[in-house]
Amino acid sequence: MPKLDPALLDAMHRYWCAANYLTVGQIYLRENPLLEQPLTLDHIKKRLLGHWGTTAGLNFIYTHLNRAIKQYDLDMIYVIGPGHGGPGLVAHAYLEGSYTETYPRVERTREGMRLLFRQFSWPYGIPSHVAPETPGSIHEGGELGYSLSHAYGAAFDSSELIVACVVGDGEAETGPLATSWHSNKFINPKRDGAVLPILHLNGYKIANPTVLARIGDRELKQLLQGYGHDPIFVEGDEPMPMHAAFAAALDSCIRRIRRIQGESRRSDAPAKRARWPMIVLRSPKGWTGPAFVDGLPVENTWRSHQVPLSDMSKPGHVAILEQWMKSYRPHELFDERGTLVDELAALAPTGERRMSANPHANGGLLLKPLHLPDFREYALAIEQPGSVRAETTRHLGAWLRDVMKLNLESSNFRLFGPDETASNRLDAVYEASSKTWLSETLDTDINLAPTGRVMEMLSEHQCQGWLEGYLLTGRHGLFNCYEAFIHIVDSMFNQHAKWLKVTRDIPWRAPIASLNYLLSSLVWHQDHNGFSHQDPGFIDHVANKKSEIVRIYLPPDANCLLSVTDHCLRSRQYVNLIIAGKQPEWQWLDIDAAVAHCAAGASIWSWAGNEDGDPDVVLACAGDAPTIEALAAVMLLREVVPELRVRVVNVVDLLTLQTMDEHPHGMDHETFDRLFTWDRPVIFAFHGYPGIIHHLTYRRHNHDNIHVRGYMEEGTTTTPFDMMVLNHLDRYQLCLDVINRVPKLEHLRRQAHERYTSAIERHRLYVSEHGEDLPEIRNWRWQPA
Secondary structure (H helix, E strand, C coil): CCCCCHHHHHHHHHHHHHHHHHHHHHHHECCCCCCCCCCCHHHECCCCCCCCCCHHHHHHHHHHHHHHHHHHCCEEEEEECCHHHHHHHHHHHHHHCHHHHHCCCCCCCHHHHHHHHHHECCCCCECCCCCCCCCCCCCCCCCCCCHHHHHHHHHCCCCCEEEEEEEECCHHHCHHHHHHHHHHHHCCCCCCCEEEEEEEECCECCCCECCHHHCCHHHHHHHHHHCCEEEEEEECCCHHHHHHHHHHHHHHHHHHHHHHHHHHHHCCCCCCCCCEEEEEEECCCCCCCCCEECCEECCCCHHHCCCCCCCCCCCCHHHHHHHHHHCCCHHHHECCCCCECHHHHCCCCCHHHCHHHCHHHHHHHCCCCCCCCCHHHHCCCCCCCCCEEEEHHHHHHHHHHHHHHHCCCCCCEEEEECCCCCCCCCHHHHHCCCEECCCCCCCCCCCEECCCCEEECCCHHHHHHHHHHHHHCCCEEEEEEECCCHHHHHHHHHHHHHHHHHHHCCCCCCCCECEEEEEECCHHHCCCCCHHHCCCCHHHHHHCCCCCCEEEECCCCHHHHHHHHHHHHHCECCEEEEECCCCEEEECCCHHHHHHHHHHCEEECCCCCCCCCCCCEEEEEECHHHHHHHHHHHHHHHHHCCCCCEEEEEECEHHHHCECCCCCCCECHHHHHHHHCCCCCEEEEECCCCHHHHHHHCCCCCHHHEEEECCCCCCCCCCHHHHHHHCCCCHHHHHHHHHHHCHHHHHHHHHHHHHHHHHHHHHHHHHHHHCCCCHHHHCCCCCCC
């Protein structure tokens, strides 16, 4: 393999020095950006924030990637796992010119450099990590463990894209990252782009050594080969030999990627799983920084992780900082105006080939609308409420199948799930596309193909990371999961929601497709799995995020689910949470009524009540199983107190319960009062934990009269109805609640309590004896008045 021209390597080294200089300047300086005056405390920030330890290595890698982009005309973006190397990525965007194009006030001059330094980790400036404000980034600094999943998600269906993914050795100790090494088994070299993992071993985390840095190259190589990679090791601390070695390794990887893709794309045979190359870079922590501070070793130790010189009031520290920054010889890198010299500026790619300006890293620029079939054509025919029983999510699966079909050619839609697509009754999608699978297959396998567009791996982290990377680079998707296990990705949801919040206020970030969750296998139908599979708390987690970002839907039937999902797949810049059961349940609304109900978010089901505009009590419900119990309670009340005027309100868009100033979907007070009244008792049957309803309605006029029944953290392996009984959400309890809270029914309360006790005792004796619910529960159906 030909070696690079020594003059080019020397120029690259100086470019690296320029990036390192800008990195240190961002951490420390607020004035005197070019050190044209002797450095003093007045030039240094009072609060020193940021991370130095990983950044010189990141700058080294970025410099070499730029050379490869130019030499091979690559379409490349980066994902930086060690996200606290933020000042380095900002430095490179500045050197490439895209930072100034994005933020014109930060010019490529002395004054622009001063602003660049001053804004870093500064009030109302920019964060210390790789953040949405950083041009070229799709991966937030707080997302520890998700870099590879994001990188592969970005590469799916982007045939010419290479995603250079730097994995930190501390990050490599996390569960999500350990899982994501297997992503290489889902890359189709015929149609997908490529991921180039670069494992950056600098030996330390905040205060401890890292596992992979201490197991030796032989064991590490075997580990990575076992994951299916072909690693090339580059290690040392002398810059020039390291430049030559890394350049050779990178050239080898690029050629190997092109060979794998070329051979596969020229062949008519189905794609096969490839052994993709990767690089292991072992460099000192805090490389090129101070070797010693106050007599203690810093470079190549954990002490360089954040700010090596953290107390600038100590004697000699200002001098050490000045010596450190001048070691990069800034007067040779920047001209008298403070602009990078032409010789070095010419090393960077131009236009959209710059990683900091690549449109894949601003995915909304590439986003194309989905082709969606008319969901009304898939509607269940409902002549009367409760006349049809169906599996709600299975009905949605037929529509999703055709969503997949309509978007096969554009290759911009995938369905993600941790081995639960069929279990959640969405398996009709396999009629349009199989599951992606490039590994060995057996004759007994079904629905597997290299060309599949359904992504399944038994890791919620992996599915979420893939989907996020796919969305952030301009595509669409849906993540289906068991309700109880979606908590596994709580922190990933947090970070994505924060990303969406911040990017809403960044005008150059184009809106991306929403992150859509469909949760099924719900808490109320876990009779075979038991308590471990019962947790509706993701609702609370989502509801705590900024209102302009999150939406929560609990469609009560299949037609409402169709309407809601169509809306969510059309939306932009949200996280949409859809919760719908998969078991056969009664269906309530025809398609026109369903569309109107979903548009309103909550409405009175006049066919279920008898209130004639003046109810004695409101029975509210949200969620498919609670809706059935509420309607069953209505029928019981008809028998016990036929003169009672009952209103039934169903809530499908949960956040409409908030006020208009708290959420864009919030109802005004007049609408809320029209539904829930000013002063009548409201018995609310809710899918999740009761407290969230009080949280959402605490500012409403009638809040003190709202009594919520929901999940109370009670469960076991039992019958579906017994789950309701255990959590006091059953029809008998709801009926008793009504009688206990309607003042004019006070005379019936004692009798009602006895009736309730008798009903529950009969239920418990029956399920204990027969292992199934009472016939009147199993065979219940809605009967209009």
